Amino acid sequence: MSRSPTSTRGAATLATAVLTLCLLGACAEQGPPRTALMGATILDGRGGTPLRDGVVLVRGGAIEAVGARENVPLPRGTIEVDVSGSWIIPGLIDAHAHVASWSLKRYIVYGVTTVRDAHNDADSIFAMSEAADLGSGLSPRIYAAGAMIDGVPATYPNATEVTDTRSARQAVDRLSVAGAHLIKAYTRITPELLEAITDEARTFRMPVAAHLGLTDAVTAGKLGVASIEHLSGVPEAAGQPDPLFAAHHDGFFTGWTAFERSWETLDSVTLTQVANQLAETRTTIVPTLVLHEVFSRLDDPTTGDNPDLLAVPQNQRDAWNVPEMVGRAGWTAADFAAFRGGRPKQDLFVRAFLQAGGRVVTGTDAANQMLTPGASEHAELELLVHAGLTPSQALRAATSDAAALLGADSLGVLQPGKAADLVVLSRDPLADITNTRAITQVMVGGQLIRPDSVRRTW
Numbered sequence: 380m381s382r383s384p385t386s387t388r389g390a391a392t393l394a395t396a397v398l399t400l401c402l403l404g405a406c407a408e409q410g411p412p413r414t415a416l417m418g419a420t421i422l423d424g425r426g427g428t429p430l431r432d433g434v435v436l437v438r439g440g441a442i443e444a445v446g447a448r449e450n451v452p453l454p455r456g457t458i459e460v461d462v463s464g465s466w467i468i469p470g471l472i473d474a475h476a477h478v479a480s481w482s483l484k485r486y487i488v489y490g491v492t493t494v495r496d497a498h499n500d501a502d503s504i505f506a507m508s509e510a511a512d513l514g515s516g517l518s519p520r521i522y523a524a525g526a527m528i529d530g531v532p533a534t535y536p537n538a539t540e541v542t543d544t545r546s547a548r549q550a551v552d553r554l555s556v557a558g559a560h561l562i563k564a565y566t567r568i569t570p571e572l573l574e575a576i577t578d579e580a581r582t583f584r585m586p587v588a589a590h591l592g593l594t595d596a597v598t599a600g601k602l603g604v605a606s607i608e609h610l611s612g613v614p615e616a617a618g619q620p621d622p623l624f625a626a627h628h629d630g631f632f633t634g635w636t637a638f639e640r641s642w643e644t645l646d647s648v649t650l651t652q653v654a655n656q657l658a659e660t661r662t663t664i665v666p667t668l669v670l671h672e673v674f675s676r677l678d679d680p681t682t683g684d685n686p687d688l689l690a691v692p693q694n695q696r697d698a699w700n701v702p703e704m705v706g707r708a709g710w711t712a713a714d715f716a717a718f719r720g721g722r723p724k725q726d727l728f729v730r731a732f733l734q735a736g737g738r739v740v741t742g743t744d745a746a747n748q749m750l751t752p753g754a755s756e757h758a759e760l761e762l763l764v765h766a767g768l769t770p771s772q773a774l775r776a777a778t779s780d781a782a783a784l785l786g787a788d789s790l791g792v793l794q795p796g797k798a799a800d801l802v803v804l805s806r807d808p809l810a811d812i813t814n815t816r817a818i819t820q821v822m823v824g825g826q827l828i829r830p831d832s833v834r835r836t837w
C-alpha cells in the first residue's frame with residue numbers, strides 16, 4: 380500500500396529478479412512475487428500459542444500462509460528472508476492519533492502500520508488517508524474521523540459545531556458523505572446530542588468515539604458509543620458529576636483539570652462497579668495512559684530528556700511550546716501532584732474493566748505535546764502492562780482488539796488472507812513488553828522496510 384523512493388527501487392529490483400526467473404522457466408504462475416519470512420517465533424495477535432520456527436508467506440499485499448516450516452511449502456520463485464531467532468507480531472495499531480504529514484514515516488519506523496485519527500483538518504486527513512490507500516508514500520493505513528463533532532462553543536475552530544439533535548444528525552451525514560471512517564464526539568456533547576449522533580451513525584454503520592465531558596461513561600456506553608477515549612466520563616460516573624460537568628462547560632482546560640484531579644479522590648470499589656457496568660455495554664476503552672502519564676509530568680524538566688523526542692522535528696518541538704500550554708491551562712505544582720496521585724486509580728480502572736471482560740485498546744494522542752508518533756505506542760504498551768495487563772494482553776490491545784474496534788477484520792492478526800502488516804523483533808515481547816521496540820524490519824501492505832533506512836530520510 381505504501382512505497383517510499385527507496386523501496387520502489389527495491390520493488391523494481393525484486394520484479395526484475397522475478398521476471399528473470401520467469402524467463403528461465405522457473406516461475407510457477409503469474410502474479411505478484413512471494414516473500415517468505417523464515418524461522419521466527421510467530422505471535423498471531425490473538426494471544427494464541429507462539430509458533431516456533433514459523434514461516435509467514437506473503438504474496439503482494441496479503442498473507443498467503445502462516446505455519447511451521449515443514450507445513451508451508453514455498454512455491455518456486457519465493458524470495459526467502461531469514462529471520463530465525465526473531466519474533467514476528469502483527470503491525471501495531473494506534474487507535475487514538477492526530478496525524479501530521481511529518482509523522483507518517485515515524486509510525487512505520489516504530490512498527491505502527493495503522494492509525495485511527497481522532498480529529499484533524501478534514502481535507503488534509505482524508506487526502507492523507509486516500510494517499511495511504513493508493514500507496515503514494517510511506518504511511519500507515521489511516522482510519523479518520525475528519526473533524527470532531529462538538530457542542531457550543533466548539534473547543535477547536537476546525538470542529539463541527541452542533542446546536543441541537545437536528546444539526547447533530549446532519550453533521551454525521553456530512554462526515555459520512557465526506558468519507559469519514561468513524562465519528563468523534565467531543566467534550567461539549569450532551570447525552571441528548573450523543574443519542575442523536577450514535578443513532579444517526581448506526582444508520583451508516585459508523586463507530587462513534589467519544590471524549591466525554593457533559594456525559595458520563597456509563598450513559599455513553601448505553602447510548603452505543605464504540606469507544607471512550609482517555610477514560611473520560613469515568614469520574615463523572617464514579618463520583619460527583621455536577622462539579623465536573625460545570626467545569627467541562629466552563630472551558631476545555633478547566634474541564635480537563637477537574638477531571639484529571641478527581642481521580643485520586645475516587646473510591647476503588649465504586650470505580651470497579653463502574654468498570655463492570657461499562658464492560659456490560661460492550662464499549663471499548665482507549666485509555667491513552669501515556670497521555671495521562673506524560674501530561675502529569677510536564678512540570679518535570681527531565682520529561683524533555685526522553686530520547687524518543689529526538690524523532691520529532693525541531694520545528695515541531697518548538698511549536699509544542701509546553702510552557703505556553705501549561706500557562707494557558709493554568710496548571711500549578713499542586714495540579715501536577717494531583718494528576719500523578721490519580722494515576723494508580725486510572726490503572727485500577729483499566730485492570731477492573733479488563734477483568735470484567737471489557738476490551739482495552741492502545742491509543743496515544745500523539746502528536747500532542749511531548750508524545751512522539753510511533754514511539755508513544757510502545758510507551759502505552761509498557762503502561763498497560765504496568766497497569767496489570769500481561770504482555771500478551773497488551774499485544775492484543777495493540778493488534779487484534781484494536782482492529783476489532785476499527786471494524787477491520789483484515790488487520791491485527793497473522794493469518795492467511797489478512798493484510799501483510801507485521802513487525803519483526805529481535806527480542807521476545809512476551810518476556811518483556813519493552814522488546815516491542817527491538818524492531819529490525821516492518822512490513823506494511825507486503826512491503827518490507829528496514830527502519831534504519833527510513834530514519835536516514837528524516
Ligand SMILES: [Zn+2]
Binds near residue numbers: 475476477497744
Ligand atoms: Zn485526541
